[in-house]
Amino acid sequence: MKTVKTLLCTSLVAALLMMTGCNNTAKSVNITDKSPELEQVGYSLGYLMGSNNKNDIPDLNIEAFEKGIRDGYSGDEKKRALTQEQMEKVLMEYQKKREAEITKEVEAKAKANKEAGEKFLAENEKKEGVQKTASGLQYKVITEGTGAKPKATDTVTVHYEGKLIDGKVFDSSYERGEPVSFRLNEVIKGWTEGVQLMNTGSKYELYIPSDLAYGETGNPNIEPNSVLIFTVELLDEAAAKKAQADAKAKQEAQMAELQKLAQQTKPEEAKKEAAK
Numbered sequence: 001m002k003t004v005k006t007l008l009c010t011s012l013v014a015a016l017l018m019m020t021g022c023n024n025t026a027k028s029v030n031i032t033d034k035s036p037e038l039e040q041v042g043y044s045l046g047y048l049m050g051s052n053n054k055n056d057i058p059d060l061n062i063e064a065f066e067k068g069i070r071d072g073y074s075g076d077e078k079k080r081a082l083t084q085e086q087m088e089k090v091l092m093e094y095q096k097k098r099e100a101e102i103t104k105e106v107e108a109k110a111k112a113n114k115e116a117g118e119k120f121l122a123e124n125e126k127k128e129g130v131q132k133t134a135s136g137l138q139y140k141v142i143t144e145g146t147g148a149k150p151k152a153t154d155t156v157t158v159h160y161e162g163k164l165i166d167g168k169v170f171d172s173s174y175e176r177g178e179p180v181s182f183r184l185n186e187v188i189k190g191w192t193e194g195v196q197l198m199n200t201g202s203k204y205e206l207y208i209p210s211d212l213a214y215g216e217t218g219n220p221n222i223e224p225n226s227v228l229i230f231t232v233e234l235l236d237e238a239a240a241k242k243a244q245a246d247a248k249a250k251q252e253a254q255m256a257e258l259q260k261l262a263q264q265t266k267p268e269e270a271k272k273e274a275a276k
Helices: 004-019 037-053 062-074 084-124 189-196 237-275
Strands: 130-132 138-143 155-164 169-172 180-183 203-208 228-234
Touching: 084 203, 189 203, 189 228
Parallel strands: none
Antiparallel strands: 130 138, 138 203, 155 169, 155 180, 155 228, 203 228
């Protein structure tokens, strides 16, 4: 939740947005990428401000907000509906109310995720091929490699896909087309433990309880108390180099295609300029 100071700064951005108009009279503006620059700037600021604040102030009265912008920008103190102290007081009170609401929502979601995760893990450990460690981590061997097992202090190279228990994929090196290298003791506990179980060249599925993942805090892409499912492929040196070379070749091919398209469009642009 933003502070009062941030909310006031947001209002200042909105006031700057109003300055991009020709006058202070309300009017409908049809914005396209051909509109004058300041109209595009104004729309962009307004859109970003609205989309970035819709969750913080979901019930904002847009008409009152616009009136505040216009009254403030006019510089006429007689138009002020509230004193500075009154504005700061109401913003502070609203902030406290929203923080309480958000805390309640997060706690409810965390509780629901915890219950759903525990139910999933209880059912999952009964499935064929699923094994469980003392920490509660569950895993299934998809392909068993023959290389050495890494230590926690080792740097490993993996391909992986991460998803939630509802099947939603939240991260995938496969989709990016490039494996990832990292020090094994610098990731979530479930990864540190799970990947150490794998021989190099193996492919496992890890079912990671929330306390071995992002716990009660979650992260921007993962809700609190979420159980995570990872398909992990521990690459040997040769496979890692091949995957990285393939990714580089793909990027170079994409760049070459973009350059080709750019060259093709230049004659057309020249013709348009000549026709003006």
